[in-house]
Amino acid sequence: MTQRTLTFDEAAGFFRRLFDYGPVMGPHERHRQQGSYHFGWLQGPEELVLDYTSTTLPPKKAFFPPRQMLFEFTLTDPPEFESKFDTAPFTLVGAHPCDLQALDQLDAAYGAEPAEACWSANRARARVIGVDCMPDHYCFCTSLATNEARGSCDLFLTSIERGYLVEVRTATGQEMLADCASEDPSADDVEDAKRWREEKAERVTASLDAPVDQLADILEADGLGEVWHEIAERCYSCGSCNTTCPNCFCFDVKDEFAIGLGSGTRVRTWDSCQLRDFAIVAGGHNFRRLRWERVRHRWQRKFLYLYRKFGTPYCTGCGRCSRACTADINMVDVSNQLINHAARKG
Ligand code: SF4
Numbered sequence: 001m002t003q004r005t006l007t008f009d010e011a012a013g014f015f016r017r018l019f020d021y022g023p024v025m026g027p028h029e030r031h032r033q034q035g036s037y038h039f040g041w042l043q044g045p046e047e048l049v050l051d052y053t054s055t056t057l058p059p060k061k062a063f064f065p066p067r068q069m070l071f072e073f074t075l076t077d078p079p080e081f082e083s084k085f086d087t088a089p090f091t092l093v094g095a096h097p098c099d100l101q102a103l104d105q106l107d108a109a110y111g112a113e114p115a116e117a118c119w120s121a122n123r124a125r126a127r128v129i130g131v132d133c134m135p136d137h138y139c140f141c142t143s144l145a146t147n148e149a150r151g152s153c154d155l156f157l158t159s160i161e162r163g164y165l166v167e168v169r170t171a172t173g174q175e176m177l178a179d180c181a182s183e184d185p186s187a188d189d190v191e192d193a194k195r196w197r198e199e200k201a202e203r204v205t206a207s208l209d210a211p212v213d214q215l216a217d218i219l220e221a222d223g224l225g226e227v228w229h230e231i232a233e234r235c236y237s238c239g240s241c242n243t244t245c246p247n248c249f250c251f252d253v254k255d256e257f258a259i260g261l262g263s264g265t266r267v268r269t270w271d272s273c274q275l276r277d278f279a280i281v282a283g284g285h286n287f288r289r290l291r292w293e294r295v296r297h298r299w300q301r302k303f304l305y306l307y308r309k310f311g312t313p314y315c316t317g318c319g320r321c322s323r324a325c326t327a328d329i330n331m332v333d334v335s336n337q338l339i340n341h342a343a344r345k346g
């Protein structure tokens with residue numbers, strides 16, 4: 001991996017050039033909501049904000065939109081279908097280390113047989129640029145070792161005194177930089193970036209009370225009913241925790257018919273295991289009718305089932321679910337409640 005420096009002036013030119021390649025998705029401030037950021041398609045480089053703390057929705061939406069039209073159909077004989085997949089190349093810029101890790105984890109989940117075609121097709125047409133961040137009190141990335149994750153991004157930027165230190169991580173990243181002015185990093189640039197990473201790790205205040213790997217055994221042993229019932233008393237089953245999570249990947253697929261019922265569109269939308277109807281199957285049986293069963297499922301899913309299957313927890317410590325929860329159900333607090341409850345039970 002090589003490193004380059006983009007001074008502020010050079011960075012301005014670099015960000016401008018991104019738009020020559022195709023659409024650019026990046027973090028920007030919500031209209032009339034100062035301090036609230038989201039990933040969206042940018043009109044120009046002036047909209048890009050790289051020193052944000054977190055966004056409401058994660059950048060997975062670039063590859064897996066909350067609502068996506070898959071195809072249009074006409075019920076002629078035989079029926080006709082028209083695919084609606086976007087194929088144009090685009091750039092995702094400004095993804096934080098934890099979110100880059102999540103993208104790679106979704107690669108594994110969607111890539112497992114039977115592979116999910118939309119995700120990999122969208123990943124293949126994108127260039128990804130990451131940027132380092134500073135945590136707020138919801139972030140617990142150091143407990144998940146995602147604070148220095150890079151995933152499979154093409155370039156990774158760290159803020160330094162005179163601009164950005166750029167890690168060139170792929171041949172595509174190399175090509176992106178070849179088109180614009182950049183410099184060999186000085187010893188001070190490298191030292192600046194190192195200081196940033198150290199300060200970031202020091203500023204993370206939320207943490208798990210045990211290594212995250214222990215959660216799988218704790219959840220498998222169960223005996224945690226008291227905790228689940230207490231959390232479920234507060235949970236509204238609104239699903240915000242899932243829909244803001246960079247690692248959640250469940251979706252629903254529906255056919256929406258036009259008036260006249262002769263044609264329509266097939267769409268897929270994000271789904272949430274915390275919604276009451278999520279686990280209803282044919283015949284009307286609901287496998288997780290009770291709220292505590294759904295709450296338990298969220299933790300089992302993230303730290304037990306997917307951990308056992310892929311060898312990594314499906315949580316990156318981004319804190320979005322805790323920020324979004326109006327019932328103040330906090331991922332770190334509940335996980336520590338589980339850890340400490342299990343420790344007391346011996
Ligand atoms: S966001 Fe909070 S209240 Fe809503 S389902 Fe998740 S844990 Fe429950």
Ligand code: SF4
Pocket residue numbers: 241244245246247248302314315316317318319320321322331
């Ligand atoms: S479970 Fe919560 S903290 Fe973990 S990755 Fe998802 S939103 Fe972030």
